[in-house]
Amino acid sequence: MTVLLFFNELSTAVEGPHHRTDEVMAEFVDLLRAIHSWRRDLALVTPTPFKSIELTPGYSVQRWIASSGANQDRWRLIQAIRNRAPFQAVLPEGADADVEYRHGGRLAGGLGAAHLSDGLAVSLSYDTVWNSAWVGLHQKMVAEDDHGEVKLHEDTVKVRHATTHQHALEHKDWVQEIGRDGITSGSAIWEIREDRFPHLTFLPRIEGDLHNLRQDWIQPVFTALLKLERSIADWGTNASALPFWHTKVSQEFEGREQLSQFHPREACATRWF
Numbered sequence: 001m002t003v004l005l006f007f008n009e010l011s012t013a014v015e016g017p018h019h020r021t022d023e024v025m026a027e028f029v030d031l032l033r034a035i036h037s038w039r040r041d042l043a044l045v046t047p048t049p050f051k052s053i054e055l056t057p058g059y060s061v062q063r064w065i066a067s068s069g070a071n072q073d074r075w076r077l078i079q080a081i082r083n084r085a086p087f088q089a090v091l092p093e094g095a096d097a098d099v100e101y102r103h104g105g106r107l108a109g110g111l112g113a114a115h116l117s118d119g120l121a122v123s124l125s126y127d128t129v130w131n132s133a134w135v136g137l138h139q140k141m142v143a144e145d146d147h148g149e150v151k152l153h154e155d156t157v158k159v160r161h162a163t164t165h166q167h168a169l170e171h172k173d174w175v176q177e178i179g180r181d182g183i184t185s186g187s188a189i190w191e192i193r194e195d196r197f198p199h200l201t202f203l204p205r206i207e208g209d210l211h212n213l214r215q216d217w218i219q220p221v222f223t224a225l226l227k228l229e230r231s232i233a234d235w236g237t238n239a240s241a242l243p244f245w246h247t248k249v250s251q252e253f254e255g256r257e258q259l260s261q262f263h264p265r266e267a268c269a270t271r272w273f
Helices: 021-038 061-066 069-079 107-118 167-171 172-177 186-191 206-211 215-235 252-261
Strands: 003-007 042-045 054-056 082-084 099-103 120-122 135-142 149-162 261-263 268-270
Touching: 003 167, 021 042, 021 054, 021 061, 021 069, 021 120, 021 167, 021 172, 054 135, 061 082, 107 120, 107 135, 107 149, 135 268, 149 167, 149 252, 167 268, 172 215, 186 206
Parallel strands: 003 042, 003 120, 042 082, 120 149
Antiparallel strands: 099 135, 135 149, 261 268
């Protein structure tokens, strides 16, 4: 299952020069990089192709890319994440026909689509109003009441949201867990290993082990792999000699210790569990 990141089109700058754009986009790329390190199967959903979006009046993503070599490098990271547009392309047909979302009185297409699909909205940091891990929206929906009469319902709802790496951390467990209900076989775990466990390397024989996995062990094994993935991912952000294990692990047998390589100076290791 692809994790959908919905771009909040309201977070682009409505006025003023573009002198802060490099800083804002660098922060946005750092946000995407963090989420991409947790899951490879991401899609950035935008109202129009991302290159055509205006970050400030008259200054598009295309112009930002061309303005410096550093921005071209940042763009390569964005390209690693599939871009889908418009918002309706990822919603069930007609899902947004009878509902409207607004934020501060303005129509909120990306934020609304994130709520409709139970996804995650992402924003640029031009305005401090987006400095939150959750964003409130005013929702209007046409629906039948208990008596079968069609009426307009209004409500305030919240949508998952991130502008910074810190915001994204609040949703990390959700990012890693979403879609697990659709994993019903060990073979499915093997097929998604690169997307779901990017910091783990699987021995070739593990494919057969997973293929033969009993049904009642599928979710426990998936959970254990998620915890191992988290341990190794977190290890890469600190200077500890060994990872902090979020699950029980068994070290190598003495006869296999010679196969292990540990290089603390380079903060990398190859180990079998």
